[in-house]
Amino acid sequence: MSMRHTISILVNDQPGVLQRVSGLFGRRGFNIESITVGQSEEVGLSRMVVVTIGDDKTLEQIEKQLYKLIDVIKVINLGSKPMVDRELALIKVKSETNERPEIMGIVETFRASVVDIGTHSIMVQVVGDTTKIDAMIELLKPYGIREISRTGVTAMTRGNDTK
Structure with missing residues:
Protein backbone atom coordinates (compact mmCIF):
# COMPACT_ATOMS: atom_id res chain seq x y z
CA MET A 1 0.00 0.00 0.00
CA PRO A 82 7.17 11.25 16.25
CA MET A 83 8.18 14.31 14.23
CA VAL A 84 7.56 17.98 13.62
CA ASP A 85 7.24 18.99 9.97
CA ARG A 86 6.79 22.48 8.57
CA GLU A 87 6.53 24.22 5.25
CA LEU A 88 6.40 27.90 4.31
CA ALA A 89 4.30 29.30 1.48
CA LEU A 90 4.03 32.75 -0.05
CA ILE A 91 0.66 33.28 -1.70
CA LYS A 92 -0.14 36.32 -3.84
CA VAL A 93 -3.91 36.88 -3.95
CA LYS A 94 -5.88 39.25 -6.15
CA SER A 95 -7.39 41.73 -3.73
CA GLU A 96 -9.56 44.73 -4.33
CA THR A 97 -10.08 47.10 -1.40
CA ASN A 98 -13.57 45.81 -0.59
CA GLU A 99 -12.33 42.17 -0.34
CA ARG A 100 -9.43 42.86 2.00
CA PRO A 101 -11.33 42.48 5.31
CA GLU A 102 -12.49 38.98 4.26
CA ILE A 103 -8.98 37.98 3.20
CA MET A 104 -7.56 39.39 6.44
CA GLY A 105 -10.03 37.20 8.35
CA ILE A 106 -8.61 34.11 6.64
CA VAL A 107 -5.06 35.30 7.33
CA GLU A 108 -5.81 35.74 11.05
CA THR A 109 -7.59 32.38 11.32
CA PHE A 110 -4.53 30.58 9.94
CA ARG A 111 -2.09 32.64 12.03
CA ALA A 112 -0.52 33.74 8.77
CA SER A 113 0.75 37.22 8.00
CA VAL A 114 0.53 39.78 5.23
CA VAL A 115 4.04 40.50 3.95
CA ASP A 116 3.21 42.78 1.01
CA ILE A 117 0.26 44.85 -0.18
CA GLY A 118 -0.10 46.13 -3.72
CA THR A 119 -2.86 48.18 -5.28
CA HIS A 120 -4.66 45.04 -6.51
CA SER A 121 -3.03 42.20 -4.54
CA ILE A 122 -1.93 40.97 -1.12
CA MET A 123 0.97 38.61 -0.45
CA VAL A 124 0.45 36.26 2.48
CA GLN A 125 3.04 34.17 4.31
CA VAL A 126 1.83 30.99 6.01
CA VAL A 127 3.88 28.44 7.96
CA GLY A 128 2.63 25.02 9.03
CA ASP A 129 2.19 21.46 7.96
CA THR A 130 1.21 20.69 4.38
CA THR A 131 -2.49 20.20 5.19
CA LYS A 132 -2.69 23.66 6.80
CA ILE A 133 -1.14 25.30 3.75
CA ASP A 134 -3.37 23.32 1.36
CA ALA A 135 -6.45 24.39 3.37
CA MET A 136 -5.48 28.05 3.28
CA ILE A 137 -4.89 27.91 -0.47
CA GLU A 138 -8.37 26.40 -0.96
CA LEU A 139 -9.97 29.24 1.01
CA LEU A 140 -8.05 31.90 -0.95
CA LYS A 141 -8.83 30.43 -4.40
CA PRO A 142 -12.20 32.21 -4.78
CA TYR A 143 -10.41 35.57 -4.55
CA GLY A 144 -8.01 34.66 -7.37
CA ILE A 145 -4.55 33.34 -6.60
CA ARG A 146 -1.98 35.01 -8.80
CA GLU A 147 1.12 33.15 -7.64
CA ILE A 148 2.24 30.55 -5.07
CA SER A 149 5.75 29.69 -3.94
CA ARG A 150 6.24 26.83 -1.45
CA THR A 151 9.46 25.80 0.26
CA GLY A 152 8.74 22.10 0.58
CA VAL A 153 8.69 20.22 3.87
CA THR A 154 11.44 20.28 6.43
CA ALA A 155 11.22 18.04 9.50
CA MET A 156 12.90 16.76 12.68
CA THR A 157 12.15 14.05 15.20
CA ARG A 158 10.50 15.23 18.41
CA GLY A 159 12.11 15.17 21.85
CA ASN A 160 15.72 14.42 22.65
CA ASP A 161 16.50 12.31 19.58
CA THR A 162 19.21 13.85 17.42
CA LYS A 163 19.28 12.25 14.02
Missing part, protein backbone atom coordinates in the same frame (compact mmCIF):
# COMPACT_ATOMS: atom_id res chain seq x y z
CA SER A 2 1.37 3.40 -1.00
CA MET A 3 1.69 6.01 1.70
CA ARG A 4 3.49 9.27 2.35
CA HIS A 5 7.06 9.05 3.65
CA THR A 6 9.33 11.77 5.05
CA ILE A 7 13.01 10.86 4.92
CA SER A 8 15.94 12.77 6.43
CA ILE A 9 19.28 12.22 4.68
CA LEU A 10 22.55 13.53 6.11
CA VAL A 11 25.09 14.02 3.30
CA ASN A 12 28.53 15.46 2.66
CA ASP A 13 28.13 18.98 1.29
CA GLN A 14 29.52 18.18 -2.18
CA PRO A 15 28.51 19.12 -5.73
CA GLY A 16 26.29 16.53 -7.40
CA VAL A 17 24.90 14.92 -4.22
CA LEU A 18 21.39 16.29 -4.76
CA GLN A 19 21.40 15.00 -8.34
CA ARG A 20 22.53 11.50 -7.28
CA VAL A 21 19.92 11.30 -4.50
CA SER A 22 17.04 12.53 -6.68
CA GLY A 23 18.17 10.24 -9.52
CA LEU A 24 17.96 7.24 -7.21
CA PHE A 25 14.33 8.03 -6.42
CA GLY A 26 13.53 8.46 -10.11
CA ARG A 27 15.13 5.16 -11.11
CA ARG A 28 13.01 3.39 -8.47
CA GLY A 29 9.83 5.03 -9.78
CA PHE A 30 9.29 7.21 -6.70
CA ASN A 31 8.11 10.73 -7.35
CA ILE A 32 9.58 13.33 -5.00
CA GLU A 33 6.76 15.50 -3.65
CA SER A 34 9.20 17.92 -2.05
CA ILE A 35 12.89 18.10 -1.27
CA THR A 36 14.62 20.63 0.94
CA VAL A 37 18.35 20.90 1.45
CA GLY A 38 20.29 23.04 3.89
CA GLN A 39 23.25 23.15 6.21
CA SER A 40 23.13 20.79 9.16
CA GLU A 41 24.47 21.20 12.68
CA GLU A 42 27.86 19.86 11.52
CA VAL A 43 30.19 21.86 9.28
CA GLY A 44 30.58 20.20 5.90
CA LEU A 45 27.33 18.22 6.16
CA SER A 46 23.92 19.07 4.72
CA ARG A 47 20.53 17.65 5.58
CA MET A 48 18.02 16.74 2.90
CA VAL A 49 14.39 16.16 3.78
CA VAL A 50 12.53 14.26 1.06
CA VAL A 51 8.77 13.68 0.98
CA THR A 52 7.64 10.88 -1.33
CA ILE A 53 4.78 8.43 -1.78
CA GLY A 54 5.26 4.69 -2.12
CA ASP A 55 4.98 1.34 -0.42
CA ASP A 56 7.09 0.31 2.59
CA LYS A 57 9.03 -2.40 0.74
CA THR A 58 10.22 -0.07 -2.03
CA LEU A 59 11.07 2.61 0.54
CA GLU A 60 13.20 0.10 2.44
CA GLN A 61 15.07 -0.66 -0.81
CA ILE A 62 15.61 3.06 -1.45
CA GLU A 63 17.04 3.49 2.07
CA LYS A 64 19.52 0.66 1.37
CA GLN A 65 20.43 2.13 -2.02
CA LEU A 66 20.94 5.59 -0.50
CA TYR A 67 23.57 4.17 1.86
CA LYS A 68 25.48 2.94 -1.20
CA LEU A 69 25.85 6.50 -2.50
CA ILE A 70 29.32 7.75 -1.62
CA ASP A 71 28.34 11.01 0.12
CA VAL A 72 25.36 9.71 2.15
CA ILE A 73 26.16 9.55 5.88
CA LYS A 74 22.79 8.72 7.49
CA VAL A 75 19.22 7.98 6.37
CA ILE A 76 16.25 8.24 8.74
CA ASN A 77 12.61 7.49 7.90
CA LEU A 78 11.05 10.27 9.97
CA GLY A 79 7.54 8.95 9.37
CA SER A 80 8.28 6.01 11.65
CA LYS A 81 9.03 8.37 14.58
